Amino acid sequence: MKPTSDCLILIMGPAASGKTTIAKILAEVYHIPRLITYTTRAQRAGEKDGADYHFVSKETFQKMIDAHAFAEWQSFDSAYYGSCIEPGTHVLVITPQGYQKIKDQVSCRGFYLEVDPQQQFQRLHDRGLTEVQIHERIAEDQAEKRFLDASVRYIDTHQKTPAEIADVIMKQ
Numbered sequence: 001m002k003p004t005s006d007c008l009i010l011i012m013g014p015a016a017s018g019k020t021t022i023a024k025i026l027a028e029v030y031h032i033p034r035l036i037t038y039t040t041r042a043q044r045a046g047e048k049d050g051a052d053y054h055f056v057s058k059e060t061f062q063k064m065i066d067a068h069a070f071a072e073w074q075s076f077d078s079a080y081y082g083s084c085i086e087p088g089t090h091v092l093v094i095t096p097q098g099y100q101k102i103k104d105q106v107s108c109r110g111f112y113l114e115v116d117p118q119q120q121f122q123r124l125h126d127r128g129l130t131e132v133q134i135h136e137r138i139a140e141d142q143a144e145k146r147f148l149d150a151s152v153r154y155i156d157t158h159q160k161t162p163a164e165i166a167d168v169i170m171k172q
């Protein structure tokens with residue numbers, strides 16, 4: 001089924017599984033805009049404020065919580081992440097826990113990207129993470145999987161190009 005009516009396409013997956021890459025293709029090729037979420041984590045090299053995230057201070061994030069600005073928010077990997085939902089068809093990159101909090105609020109379709117462990121390790125190493133940081137992040141992502149449910153579609157990204165993965169999502 002294609003997203004002909006308002007529908008959120010929720011992209012989930014562990015660190016460096018390709019979530020951001022796929023969201024960019026869905027925006028650029030399929031013209032499905034991404035909802036930019038808010039985070040207190042540090043901006044990575046190459047990331048743009050307002051395009052990858054709205055990078056905000058903890059104080060600003062807390063003010064947004066107090067103002068009930070978020071559809072959901074959570075603490076993850078020593079930072080806060082929160083999303084605001086708008087009407088229309090959009091892509092949202094989110095944790096499984098975030099998915100669990102909003103799945104009954106909106107019409108949505110969830111996808112979980114699975115990544116080859118060796119490729120993931122290499123990508124996270126290239127991102128500058130230490131071995132300890134990599135193992136901590138993998139454990140946190142693993143713990144998040146308990147929030148997935150039977151309606152989530154798993155996509156094995158190994159040996160698939162980003163364009164092929166986006167195509168799989170669009171054909172659902």
Ligand SMILES: Nc1nc2c(ncn2[C@@H]2O[C@H](COP(=O)(O)OP(=O)(O)O)[C@@H](O)[C@H]2O)c(=O)[nH]1
Nearest residue numbers: 014015016037038074081082083093094095098
């Ligand atoms: N619950 C929730 N999770 C988010 C939000 N924005 C991003 N995330 C998730 O937060 C996690 C950490 O994201 P990030 O720090 O960019 O690391 P990455 O997964 O390695 O790219 C990922 O699983 C994202 O999908 C949000 O607004 N709410």
Ligand SMILES: Nc1ncnc2c1ncn2[C@@H]1O[C@H](COP(=O)(O)OP(=O)(O)O)[C@@H](O)[C@H]1O
Nearest residue numbers: 014015016017018019020021123157160161162
């Ligand atoms: N299907 C793929 N094939 C090859 N490289 C990929 C693929 N998906 C993502 N990558 C690369 O892996 C790295 C991490 O991807 P990214 O989209 O930032 O992951 P995430 O947002 O899940 O952390 C990037 O360098 C990206 O170009």
